[in-house]
Amino acid sequence: MSKKEMKITGFGGQGIILTGLLIGRAATLYEDKHAVLIQSFGPEARGGACGAQVTVSDEPILYPYVKEPEILVTLSQEAYSTYIGQLRPGGTLIYEENLVTPRDLPEGVKSYCVPSTQIAEDLGRKIVQNIVALGFFTAVTKIVDPESMKNAIKTAVPKGTIDLNLKAFDKGYSYFKNGS
Amino acid sequence: MKADKEGVLTGNHFLDGDHACCEGAIAAGCRFVAGYPITPSTEVVERIASRFPLVGGIFIQMEDEIASSIAICGGSWAGKKSMTVTSGPGLSLMMEHIGYAAMTETPCVFVDVQRGGPSTGLPTMPAQADIMQARWGSHGDYEIIALAPNSCQEAFDLTVHAFNLSEKYRVPVLFMLDECVGHMTEKVVIPEADEIEIEPRKMTNKKPGEYLLYETDDSMVPEMVHAGEGYNFHITGLTHDERGYPNLTVDTQAKLVRRLCDKINKNADDIIMYEDFHLDDADTVVIAFGITSRIAQHAVNMARDEGKKVGFIRLQVIWPFPEQIIRELAGGNVKKFVVPELNLGQLVLEVERVVAGQAEVVSVPHAGGTVHNPEDIYEKL
Amino acid sequence: MGKTDTLNKTAEVRTPAENPVDKYLRMDRMPHIWCPGCGIGSTVNCFVRAVEDAMIDIKKLAIVSGIGCTGRVAGYMNLDSFHTTHGRAIPMATGVKLANPEMNVVVYSGDGDLFAIGGNHFIHAARRNLDIKIICVNNFTYGMTGGQVTPTTPQGIIASTMPYGNFEHTFNLPFLAESCGAVYVARWTAAHVKQLTKSMKEMMSKKGFGFIEIFSPCPTLFGRRNKIADGLEHMIQFKDKCKIKKGASAKEATFDPDNEIVLGTFVNTERKTFMESMNDRYEKVFGPKYVRYGEE
Known part of the structure; x- marks a missing residue:
């Protein structure tokens, strides 16, 4: 993988940074990959659009920032508007089906959507919608193995919530698998 | 000596640089931290506050950075390896006690997670603009040691090393992260405690009465004692003699201040740390540190791919400055030194001084807030 | 016994080498820098006697001073001693105490050092009820730098930086200390040696943040400008104007040279120290896996 x-x-509040952290943990701790996570700080991290920049690579990563992502995950309309312009031509967009309307989608972008909030609500806890999205992301991108991601989840979320989170992950993962 | 097992978080982690620095301090045996919150360094003390109660350490959030920076001097003399943590505006306030720690030869570590300045500047964005302040910021003649990690792994490894150097040379060591390294998250491998080398404090074997606080041998580093051991020592920021007593004379001043500088400068070979790449055939050499060194390395790789004879020196220790290697290169085949840094040209002045006109020196400045584009550096090669 | 008799007896029995104060002093640093008539030396005498009376292990006693005339006390005491930067004696003491809780830590410094440049540290150490003791020799001036105005200089007094008389309002130090949370607060003068010694002993025997203010003459830089010819005369003035009042409130401890000045112990109470509070909190949170810090 390049x-x-x-x-x-x-x-x-959507668990954006945790989602980025889990991707990095899965890649580095449960696979032999390199990863760098840069999280947004300051006013933007306290409400408003917030973002985690993640680079995953087989080689050591020198430049840590992500300026033009190849993959963009947007879980809110504001984030979509803020970041869609940065998506590389031919890149991949993953978005929350009920929260984002992908207006003016650049040509050539492959887009995938998941009703992660609805799925999380069906599981009884809206708070795990980011983990549903992470499962979906894992299935779409194939950057890390789903087992690695699950290991990363198990060791990062509060003990009492592991099962719920794994269930959320599986739901998101199979939503793509079943849909495609 | 090896690290104390208690507190060493052996294993693989995905940590940001600030947290890795905290773990490095705990592994190094640091058990007293006094600090004051300031972005982007706060995560270090937050983790210290959470980790210390169960490893026998004590953390206090002081009323300001001035208080923090002298509390750690007290902590050190009372027997604990001590550290404070700050960023630019706080570092400015701490200058008073960087001088005091240098004058009283108090081993302690000052962590500075650099952000854009001057003044309040860019609290959440990176810079490397405290480099000269680290070296010259307190008044008078003195020497310190400054290190700059360029990854989260190094934020751990070099924090341990910072403590070791501060103990070995009884000098304040500045550990200069930048906001980018401090806030980015990467894999960090923390080894087993018995794989971590620890420099023990240089304590005296002499009895009270035989012992003089600042008597030195060829090492130029005096042996230390702690409060409560019966030595009735006296420390002062005034110019002092071997007993530690104030002695405001020309001779005592010369002897003391020269030794404070010599113990670092004459041991520079032992202290200096850098990585070098492709120096054998290089006609152009890039010198960089901290986060900028990663961008510079990217640029160097681009140039090498095109067959350009570009070498690279990545500084891990900034002060003392590695004069010798640069002087040798300048006297050899190197025609040009390129110095990218997240400031408007600080370390480049030191390179110019050392190169002394024997080669071209090109600054690649950046006012901070983010890092260079690799292309900005590549263009100068 | 007449005055002469006492002096003769003293000369007979106590040769300088046997002075009980000597072992607490760095005799190799004598003579000291204090002027004739200065009150700092007599407070040091009281302190030494108080330490002896309180039977404090001097191996476990550290003294910390800032900058200034009183700031030199640390240098003359044969203890683990810290002469810090200006105003920073309290945070230095904080570091010593927290890193080695076995130590008894005393801060000995002046009014300018502790309450102008060091004021912020004082209020926070008192708030935390840090187990350190503060002795402030208040001579109403910066002696070392030549007689400038301080936060305690009375109004109307001439200082080198108040050449037409001080017009600033002053601190009431005991009231400040009490309101910040000190558990022991007293005020004496350098002329009240018996009371001061007893008070110092009382404070030293207590846990928590203690504070004693001691009025002291500075004939060279305060007296000279303000028509108080010598230190003795200033001491006599103190004796005349000051009234010891039992159970006085710190609020009454203002300083107005034209009126009666209240001396005494204003606060003597109990409150959990910083370290006790910390240990209790962590024990509550972590249970038996927490080892109480600094306790045997």
Whole structure:
């Protein structure tokens, strides 16, 4: 796998940074890959559009920032508007089906959507919608193995919530698998 | 000596640079931290505050950076390896006690996670603009040691090393991250405690009465004692004699201040750390440190791919400055030194001084807020 | 016994080498820098006697001073001693105490050092009820730098930087200390040696943040400008104007040279120290896996 540069975006409180962190943990701790996570700080991290920049690569990563992501995940409309212009031509867009309307989608972009909030609500906890999205992301991008991602989840979320989070991940993952 | 097992978080982690620095300090045996919150360094003390209660350490959030920077001097003399953590505006306030720690030869570590300045500047964005302040910021003649990590792994490894150097030379060591390294998250491998080398404090074997606080041998580094051991020592920021007593004379001043500088400068070979790449055939050499060194390396790789004879020196220790290697290169085949840094040209002045007109020196400045584009550096090669 | 008799007896029995104060002093640093008539030396005498009376292990006693005339006390005491930067004695003491809780830590410094440049540190150490003791020799001036105005200089007093008389309002230090949370607060003068010694002993025997203010003459830089010819005369003035009042409130401890000045112990109470509070909190959170810090 060559270098993959991505941005995970949404609004503050959606678990955006955790999602980025889990991708990095899966790649580095459970696979033999390199990863760098840069998270947004300051006012933007407290509500409004917020983002995590993640680079995953087989080689050591020198330049840490992601300016033109190849993969963009947007879980809110504001984040979509803020970041869609950065998506590389021919890149991949993953978005929350009920929260984002992909207006003026650049040509050549491959887009995939998941009703992650609805799925999370069906599981009884809206809070795990980011993990549903992460499962979907894992299935779409194939950057890391789903087992690695699950290991990363198990060791990062509060103990009492592991099962719920794994279930959320599986739902998101199979939503893509079943749909395609 | 090897690290104390207690507190060493052996294993693989995905940590940001600030947290890795905290783990490095704990592994190094640091058990007293006094600090004041300031972006982008706060994560270091937040993790210290959370980790210390169960590893026998004590953390206090002081009322300001001035207080923090002298509290760690007290902590060190009372027997604990001590550290404070800050960013530019706080570093400005701490200058008073960087001088005091240098004068009283107090081993301690000042972590500075650099952000854009001057003044409040860019709290959440990177810069490398404290480099000269680190070296010259307190008044008077003195020497410090400054290190700059360029990855989260190094934020761990070099924090341990910073403590070791501060103990070995009884000098304040500045650990200069930048916001980018401090806030980015990468894999960090923390080794087993018995694989971590620790420099023990240089304590005296002499008895009270035989012992003089600042008596030195050829190492130029005096042996230390702690409060409560019965030595009745006296430390002062005034010019002092071997007993530690104030002695405001020309001779005492010359002897003391020269030794404070010599113990670092004459041991520079032992302290200096850098990585070098492709120097054998290089006609152009890039010199960089911290996050900028990663961007510079990218640029160097681009140039090498095109067959350009570009070498690279990546500084891990900034002060003392590695004069010798640069002087040798300048006297050899190197025609040009390129110095990218996240400031408007600080370390480049040191390169110019050392190169002394024997080669061209090109600054690649950046006012901070983000990092260079690799192309900005590549263009100068 | 007449005055002469006492002096003769003293000369007979106490040769300088046997002075009980000597072992607490760095005799190799004598003579000291303090002027004739200065009150700092007599407060040091009281302190030494208080330490002896309180039976404090001097191996575990550290003294910390800032900058200034009183700031030199640390240098003359044969203890682990810290002469810090200006105003920073309290945070230095904080570091020593927290890193080695076995130590008894005393800060000995002046009014300018502790309450102008060091004021912020004072209020926070008191708020935390850090187990350190503060002795402030208040001579109403910066002696070392030549007699400038301080936060305690009374109004109307001439100082080198108040050549037409001080017009600033002053601190009431005991009231400040009490309101910040000190558990022991007293005020004496350098002329009240018995009371001061007893008070110092009382403070040293207590846990928590203690504070004693001591009025002291500075004939060279305060007296000279303000028609108080010598230190002795200033001491006599103190004796005349000051009234010891039992159970006085710190609020009454203003300083107005034209009126009666209240001396005494204003606060003597109990409150958890910084370290006790910290240990209790962590023990509550972590349970038995927490080892109480700094306790045997």
